[in-house]
Amino acid sequence: MATQAEKYHLAMAGEYFVAAQLQRLNIAASVTYGNAKSADVVAFSSSSERAVLIEVKSTSKPKWVVGGRVPHPADKPWVFVLIPELNDAPPRFFILTQTELHNILAPLDAAYDQRYKEKHGVEYGDRPGVINLTRSQAEPFENNWEKIVSQLKTE
Numbered sequence: 001m002a003t004q005a006e007k008y009h010l011a012m013a014g015e016y017f018v019a020a021q022l023q024r025l026n027i028a029a030s031v032t033y034g035n036a037k038s039a040d041v042v043a044f045s046s047s048s049e050r051a052v053l054i055e056v057k058s059t060s061k062p063k064w065v066v067g068g069r070v071p072h073p074a075d076k077p078w079v080f081v082l083i084p085e086l087n088d089a090p091p092r093f094f095i096l097t098q099t100e101l102h103n104i105l106a107p108l109d110a111a112y113d114q115r116y117k118e119k120h121g122v123e124y125g126d127r128p129g130v131i132n133l134t135r136s137q138a139e140p141f142e143n144n145w146e147k148i149v150s151q152l153k154t155e
Contacts, residue, residue, distance in 0.1 A: 012077065014058025014081035015040045025145060026034070041079075044129050045152040052077060052151045055098075060085045062135050068128030070109045073099040077148050080138050094138035095147045097136045 015031045022029035028044040028052070039053030057064040058081040069080075079102055080094040096104075109131065112121050116124040 010058050010060065011056075011081060013083055014079075015056045016092070017081055017083070018054065018056050018079045018093070019057075019116055021093060022148070025149070027149070043148055043152060050152050052148055054079055054148065056081060057133075058083055063132045064138075066105065066131040066133055068131065069096045070105045070131055071102055072104045075099065075107070075151065077151070079148075080133060080141075082135065093143055093145075094141045095144040096138070096141045097147055100141070101133065105133065 012031075019029040019031050022043050023039070026046075028046070028048075030042050030044075032039055032042060035155045040056040041054040043052045044050070044053060053076060053111070055076060057066065057078065059065075060083050064080050074097070076098040078096050078098060080096070082092040082094070084091070109129075113124045
């Protein structure tokens with residue numbers, strides 16, 4: 001099990017990798033700081049008229065912890081960063097909108113709730129759990145940076 005310090009460094013590395021990759025795509029991006037932030041990375045259009053708030057989740061394992069609940073549908077992009085344990089291997093990026101993430105996870109969460117009710121005879125209720133996205137669920141979204149680029153375009 002990773003220590004809190006190791007988890008922190010992995011999370012920060014993922015945020016920096018995302019900001020660096022956006023910079024490579026000629027998109028201004030900045031990592032945000034703090035422990036109550038509403039976004040991990042902010043990307044800006046070339047005219048600075050638009051900004052996109054990006055959620056970043058990083059792991060070196062076969063799944064990412066999304067949070068305690070399935071996120072509600074929204075256009076907000078989430079970038080899942082797979083950081084290989086070997087330091088000389090490059091990171092991999094999987095980009096989904098929050099709606100796509102919701103559409104993948106909500107049926108699985110509902111199935112879990114149903115199994116819980118069948119086993120325990122009561123509803124799981126509104127208690128938080130541990131919601132995960134697996135690498136196989138993320139695979140179709142690898143390097144889908146257009147999800148972010150399209151939100152930065154001005155009409």
